[in-house]
Amino acid sequence: MTATLITVAPTGAEHEKSAVPHLPTALDELIETATACAAAGAAMIHVHLRDEEHRPTLDPGRLGEAVAALREATDLIVQLSTGGSVHDPLESRLRVLDAAPDSCSLTCGTLNFGDDIFMNPFGFMSDLYVLAQERQVVPEFELFDLGHIGALSRLIDRHGLPFGGKVHVDFVTGVPGGMPATPAALLAGVAMLPPEVTSWSATGIGRGHLPVLATTLAAGGHARVGMEDNTIYAKGQPVEHNSELVVRAARLATEMQRPPMATTSAREFLGIRAG
Known part of the structure; x- marks a missing residue:
């Protein structure tokens, strides 16, 4: 790879605004965040x-x-x-595609999520996969554990390739109940990816953020950063804006001779329709 796809995940469903006041939760905050992160390399x-x-x-x-x-x-x-939050019903999660996004997440299995259970039964995954094909939405397959890789292969075997013909996966590491945010766990997952996978990215939750980011860039993967996954920039230093995390990822990627990928190139890279 000669460029790095940087995804920003600015908000998530877990952090409370009262505990993380800089979290962009209002629409105007989200738009300001998106504009700044795009300028920074996302x-x-x-x-x-x-x-x-x-x-x-x-x-x-x-x-x-x-x-x-x-x-x-x-x-x-x-x-x-x-995925919404762990409390959202499956029917509501399917209706997300009614908003006609370019891409959607598709988590490849049920897992313990801290003290909760993140439900992703195979029937739901299959319905979402087919609906994304029909709506011409490109899924990003979220892998929280190594067993999710087998479920991904099962989906491809049953339904063929997703819309756009590319298979992009994202390893979400460090969730209590999922795979740990360590280089060893990430590289084990990468080694298990089926041949249909055309690209992969990774994120490390919390303290695993930097080790996973560095390993990802060194191993040819792509980066997801943002306050959904990490609200601490360094010891004793909270993240005040998502763009700080994008700037750091872009800087590290550039130092690795893999500068941030332009959006136009990223659309082609992922098989997404032109905007």
Whole structure:
């Protein structure tokens, strides 16, 4: 690879605004964040939305409004989370695609998620896969554990390649209940990827952020950063803006002779329709 796809995940569904006041939870905050992160080197934004009380929401109107606003303000690839929060029903998660994003997340298995259970039964995964094919939305396959790689192969075997013909996966490491955020665990997962996979990225939750980022860049992968996954920039130094994490990832990628990938190139790279 000669360039690095940088995805920013600015909000997530876990952090509370009261505990992380710089978390972008209002739409104007999300747009400001997206604009700054695009300028810093991000090509894709992974979106979770919050309601007026800063609680996670999959409200269809809010999703559609956010997609339209992000497209008007930036040229970023807009990826909506179909995970929502661990409490969202499966039917609501399928309706995320009604907002017509460029991309969506597709988590490849159920797992313990801290004290909760993140439900992703195979029937739901299969329905989401086919719906994304029909809607011409490119999925990003989220792998929280090594067993999820087998589920990904099963989906491809059953339904063929996703829309766009590319298979991009993202290792989410460091969730309590999933694979640890260590170089060894990440590289074990990369070694297990099926031949249909055309690219991969990774993120490390919390303290695993930098080790996973460095390993990913060295091993030819791509980067996901953002306050969804990491709210501490360095010991004793909270993240004040998502762009700080994008700037650092872009700097490290450039030092590794793999500068940030432009959005136009990223669309072609992932098999996404032109914006």
